Amino acid sequence: IICPLLKDKWQDTPVVAVDSALSCAVPVVGGHHGANQLARLLCSRLGLYPAITTATDSSGRPCLEEMAERLDSAISNPEAGKAINLAFLTQDVPVMRLKGPRIVLVDQDVAVLKLRGLVLGIGARKGVAAEEVLSAVDQALKEAGKRRDDIAILATADLKREEEGMQQAAKVLGRELICLSSEVLNSQAATTPSRAQDLGLVGVAEPAVLALSSRLISPKKAYGRVTIAIGE
Known part of the structure; x- marks a missing residue:
């Protein structure tokens, strides 16, 4: 049929x-x-x-299609899916962001994902509540003329991984919260001063956006105990 x-x-x-x-x-x-x-x-x-x-799902492993959905992105070269999914069966496949303008040559076992929507970088004081994070997100989006539906992914520092308020806010927004390492954050050329320097970081919200987006459209701004930066 x-x-x-x-x-x-x-x-x-x-x-x-x-x-x-x-x-x-x-x-x-x-x-x-x-x-x-x-x-x-x-x-x-x-x-x-x-x-x-399907091998990845029955083994409890991720797959390329799942990663693309979590990152709200489109797979530009789906023919790489077989090699990537085979690799996922035995290892964690790293996700890397390349910013242009740039011409990139990739092998057949490299998947190219194109992000849809906005990247929101979020920094926050320890113990921040989900309501504070959501309020800050809404204020930042309103100032940028954007909506919650425009968000592709949320990004923060790895040291914020256990912040329950941030995790709860991500669930309410229905978006993946990507936690970036200090090495990734410190490799970015953030221009806005940050208190995160006390933690050995050049910043959190703005460097996170710079690492995962093509351009910064809203530099880091504080909203109470939360900082937000926006990129696309």
């Missing part, structure tokens, strides 16, 4: 089949493009068994 409708795994609509006994949910098309997730949802709601066969 569906075969005549199938064209390309990167474009086809995900399809999940459920047997007549309501015992299994089987991703048939687009496992990495939402079918696996749909199968799990059906199983959690209907008590079925998810018959997931």
Whole structure:
């Protein structure tokens, strides 16, 4: 029935089949493009068994498509997917940002992702509440003439990874919070002075944006105990 409708795994609509006994949910098309997730949802709601066969998902490992979705980006060279997903089975594949103008030559096992939307860099005092972070984000977006829906990813310093308020705010916004190492942050040419220098960092919000975006559109600004910078 569906075969005549199938064209390309990167474009086809995900399809999940459920047997007549309501015992299994089987991703048939687009496992990495939402079918696996749909199968799990059906199983959690209907008590079925998810018959997931894609190697990365069945092994509990990430995949290129999942990373692209988490980073709200488009895969420019999907032919690299096979090599990347094979690598994910045995190792963590690093994500790197290259800023232009630049011409880049890549091998067949290098995936190129193009970000959609804004990168929000967030810095905060220890113990900051989620409400403070969300209020700061909304103020910064309003000043930039942007909306929450325009956000692609959130970025901060690795030392803020355990800040519950920031993690909760990221969940409310429905966006990935990327935690960058001090080496990455300190390699950026941030121009706005920061109290993060007391922690051995050139900054947090602005360097995080510089590391992950093409250009800075809103330099770091403090909103109470939270600092926000915006790039795209």
